[in-house]
Amino acid sequence: xxxxxxxxxxxIIGEAAIRSGCKLFFGYPITPSTEVIEYLSANLxxxxxxxxxxxxxxxxxxxxxxxxxxxxxxxxxxxxxxxxLKQEGLSYSAAVELPMVIVNVNxxxxxxxxxxxxxxxxxxxxKGGGHGDYHxxxxxxxxxxxxxxxTMQAFDLADQYRNPVMVLTDGYLGQTMEPVVLKERPPAQxxxxxxxxxxxxxxxxxxxxxxxxxxxxxxxxxxYWEAKYKEIQKKEQQWEEFHTEDADYLIVSYGxxxxxxxxxxxxxxxxxxxxxxxxxxxxxxxxxxxxxxFLGKIKGIVTVELNTGQMIEDVKLAVNCGVxxxxxxxxxxxxxxxxxxxxxxxxxxxxxxxxxVQA
Amino acid sequence: xxxxxxxxxxxxxxPFTFCxxxxxxxxxxxxxxxxxxxxxxxxxxxxxxxxCAGFSQDFFTCDFVGAAHGRAQAVGTGIKxxxxxxxxxxxxxxxxxxAIGTQHAVHVAAxxxxxxxxxxxxxxxxxxxxxxxxxxxxxMKTSTSPFxxxxxxxxxxxxxxxxxxxxxxxxxxxxxxxxxxxxxxxTKDAIRKAxxxxxxxxxxxxxxxxxxxxxNWGLNPSESLKWxxxxxxxxxxxxxxxxxxxxxxx
Numbered sequence: 001x002x003x004x005x006x007x008x009x010x011x012i013i014g015e016a017a018i019r020s021g022c023k024l025f026f027g028y029p030i031t032p033s034t035e036v037i038e039y040l041s042a043n044l045x046x047x048x049x050x051x052x053x054x055x056x057x058x059x060x061x062x063x064x065x066x067x068x069x070x071x072x073x074x075x076x077x078x079x080x081x082x083x084x085l086k087q088e089g090l091s092y093s094a095a096v097e098l099p100m101v102i103v104n105v106n107x108x109x110x111x112x113x114x115x116x117x118x119x120x121x122x123x124x125x126x127k128g129g130g131h132g133d134y135h136x137x138x139x140x141x142x143x144x145x146x147x148x149x150x151t152m153q154a155f156d157l158a159d160q161y162r163n164p165v166m167v168l169t170d171g172y173l174g175q176t177m178e179p180v181v182l183k184e185r186p187p188a189q190x191x192x193x194x195x196x197x198x199x200x201x202x203x204x205x206x207x208x209x210x211x212x213x214x215x216x217x218x219x220x221x222x223x224y225w226e227a228k229y230k231e232i233q234k235k236e237q238q239w240e241e242f243h244t245e246d247a248d249y250l251i252v253s254y255g256x257x258x259x260x261x262x263x264x265x266x267x268x269x270x271x272x273x274x275x276x277x278x279x280x281x282x283x284x285x286x287x288x289x290x291x292x293x294f295l296g297k298i299k300g301i302v303t304v305e306l307n308t309g310q311m312i313e314d315v316k317l318a319v320n321c322g323v324x325x326x327x328x329x330x331x332x333x334x335x336x337x338x339x340x341x342x343x344x345x346x347x348x349x350x351x352x353x354x355x356x357v358q359a
Numbered sequence: 360x361x362x363x364x365x366x367x368x369x370x371x372x373x374p375f376t377f378c379x380x381x382x383x384x385x386x387x388x389x390x391x392x393x394x395x396x397x398x399x400x401x402x403x404x405x406x407x408x409x410x411c412a413g414f415s416q417d418f419f420t421c422d423f424v425g426a427a428h429g430r431a432q433a434v435g436t437g438i439k440x441x442x443x444x445x446x447x448x449x450x451x452x453x454x455x456x457x458a459i460g461t462q463h464a465v466h467v468a469a470x471x472x473x474x475x476x477x478x479x480x481x482x483x484x485x486x487x488x489x490x491x492x493x494x495x496x497x498x499m500k501t502s503t504s505p506f507x508x509x510x511x512x513x514x515x516x517x518x519x520x521x522x523x524x525x526x527x528x529x530x531x532x533x534x535x536x537x538x539x540x541x542x543x544x545x546t547k548d549a550i551r552k553a554x555x556x557x558x559x560x561x562x563x564x565x566x567x568x569x570x571x572x573x574x575n576w577g578l579n580p581s582e583s584l585k586w587x588x589x590x591x592x593x594x595x596x597x598x599x600x601x602x603x604x605x606x607x608x609x
Contacts, residue, residue, distance in 0.1 A: 024441055026437065059463055062430040062433035062434050062437065062463075063434070063440070065433075066433070066439075069434075070441040072441040199402040199445050200401055200420070200422045205420055207417075207424075210425060211413065
């Protein structure tokens with residue numbers, strides 16, 4: 001039965017976790033993510049689950065690590081400074097290949113920063129974050145329904161690839177109330193559980209650990225993980241396209257700014273500007289395949305970001321620097337309006353056209 | 360011919376890799392014997408730390424999870440909360456549990472987490488080559504206190520089990536030693552009791568075991584045992600430091 005409810009973004013994530021069969025949640029309060037642990041504290045125990053408020057974020061992620069070793073669905077949620085504390089545990093979890101979901105309700109940084117929305121944790125989320133070569137799968141919702149849908153998908157991807165999955169949202173999405181349809185998700189596929197640690201009853205003992213005693217073993221492990229990451233890159237790129245069919249110019253933007261950029265595209269179209277949007281849904285793997293059809297056809301790309309320009313590096317790599325790529329950004333918790341984004345793009349178009357005339 | 364003595368079923372046939380005279384092997388054997396005697400080898404999950412104690416994952420026949428440095432008790436908490444009917448123990452050195460992992464140790468005790476921790480205290484960081492630990496004695500020379508631990512600048516040795524014993528959720532805390540046959544027996548009794556406390560769901564249990572590190576102490580094995588008796592035992596309160604009322608009734 002599908003039910004439509006009005007919930008705060010962070011609460012939607014909590015509800016999606018419960019409906020995904022998440023049995024354990026370990027967390028620590030931090031604005032603007034706190035409603036996730038509050039919602040689950042009120043609702044998960046009644047569904048036979050466990051919520052534990054840990055001594056700190058380090059404790060919380062390592063509790064997730066322990067619970068994930070038993071094959072249970074487990075989640076933690078935090079916000080930027082707290083997610084920094086979790087990086088050690090995430091590196092270990094990736095190395096032991098533990099399925100778990102981590103929610104980062106991105107607030108602005110660096111340091112204590114502020115509580116406003118930001119995308120300044122993009123690099124930390126998609127490039128590793130902790131020590132060693134590893135990747136999280138990173139999903140970036142842009143509205144309430146996606147907070148729900150992507151959280152559910154995160155649990156499935158985590159199980160499928162035995163890999164931690166991050167849902168990267170922000171303070172704006174986390175704190176906004178919106179209607180959401182609580183869709184029933186078909187039961188998750190039964191994945192191989194022959195790796196879990198639950199007591200060696202009638203079987204050989206198992207060890208889940210990431211220490212490599214020799215360099216040869218170390219290299220073999222890294223090659224194995226690399227192959228998995230390549231498979232994920234091949235199979236799991238997701239993005240949304242909006243008015244891209246005939247576009248001369250593209251915005252590339254995810255999350256909250258991806259959503260704002262849709263209004264920019266519609267306003268541009270009213271003015272006769274052929275503007276489209278690529279909204280990455282998976283930030284890792286980055287949807288490089290999205291760009292291939294546009295190479296040689298478009299005149300320029302603008303990334304719209306809430307940081308000093310982080311995703312723009314991945315966009316430039318995706319187009320192999322074959323298209324001019326510019327950045328429009330706000331920082332420190334500020335959001336751009338659809339109008340100011342359009343004004344920037346109009347200026348860019350004027351410059352590009354001037355160059356064409358000169359040529 | 361009757362076999363009167365053999366390796367515990369709790370231990371694999373992987374030979375111990377510890378330095379000569381190190382007492383890690385004795386402590387691990389005692390744990391293995393207790394798990395075997397309580398018939399819980401197949402329902403126990405151990406958590407190994409970083410450091411010499413980290414090798415424990417290879418030596419026991421039960422399931423094991425390797426934790427990051429200091430995080431074993433948080434990992435153990437996650438396992439226990441996921442599988443409340445399984446037995447969970449952590450095996451950690453003094454640096455792991457009492458320095459980098461302090462917050463987890465304090466809070467598993469505060470929550471009365473139903474896990475058992477074995478703390479192996481040799482007053483030094485062994486695997487990294489003999490650096491100062493929170494348990495290093497006053498004036499004791501290590502590679503990072505080459506002129507001796509000066510409390511004015513390096514702090515005092517910490518009696519960590521005593522600290523944890525003062526926390527309400529800690530149901531059983533014992534400080535023991537494996538320097539003599541008599542004390543080895545006492546250690547085994549304490550370990551058995553700690554696991555029984557967990558089985559009965561009475562709260563957190565900790566057994567701290569004084570241990571030797573001949574290599575990094577620069578002493579031979581027998582000198583090390585003597586040094587432990589003469590220098591560590593007077594500083595660290597020995598015996599059962601906390602026995603809750605419920606544990607008394609066990």
